[in-house]
Amino acid sequence: MNEVSSGAARPDAVRDLSAALQAQQPVGPAASDELAQNFLARVQRDIDEQVDQRLQQSLANWKGPRSVATAGKDWRDVAVTSLIIGAILTVAKASDLGVAGIAVVWGAVIAVNIIWAIVSIVRMVL
Numbered sequence: 001m002n003e004v005s006s007g008a009a010r011p012d013a014v015r016d017l018s019a020a021l022q023a024q025q026p027v028g029p030a031a032s033d034e035l036a037q038n039f040l041a042r043v044q045r046d047i048d049e050q051v052d053q054r055l056q057q058s059l060a061n062w063k064g065p066r067s068v069a070t071a072g073k074d075w076r077d078v079a080v081t082s083l084i085i086g087a088i089l090t091v092a093k094a095s096d097l098g099v100a101g102i103a104v105v106w107g108a109v110i111a112v113n114i115i116w117a118i119v120s121i122v123r124m125v126l
Contacts, residue, residue: 013036013040014033014036014037014040015036017036017039017040018033018035018036078112078113078116079113082109082112082113083109085109086105086106086108086109089105090102090105090106093105
């Protein structure tokens with residue numbers, strides 16, 4: 001359970017609930033104060049248990065950082081795909097593009113691979 005919530009309930013909440021209980025029941029102020037404190041402590045415990053349960057569920061569903069092996073496989077897939085696309089563009093348009101056009105195609109392939117590598121590293125860290 002959460003250590004923060006182990007203290008007493010807030011005095012204003014106890015006072016408000018105590019006043020409401022006094023209006024409903026013919027008991028003395030001391031008894032209604034105790035009832036209010038017990039009630040609020042129980043509500044606080046219930047809320048803490050619910051928060052703890054939700055936190056545990058969130059942690060259980062969290063997949064954590066990606067493994068290096070998974071990131072490496074993604075990287076190889078992107079590298080091979082970009083090389084195939086670059087080769088196809090080079091073969092298909094070599095006569096139309098000339099040397100400058102081929103340099104642009106392969107520069108774009110290199111840029112895509114560098115950007116993907118940076119994105120993969122950032123995703124691995126996060």
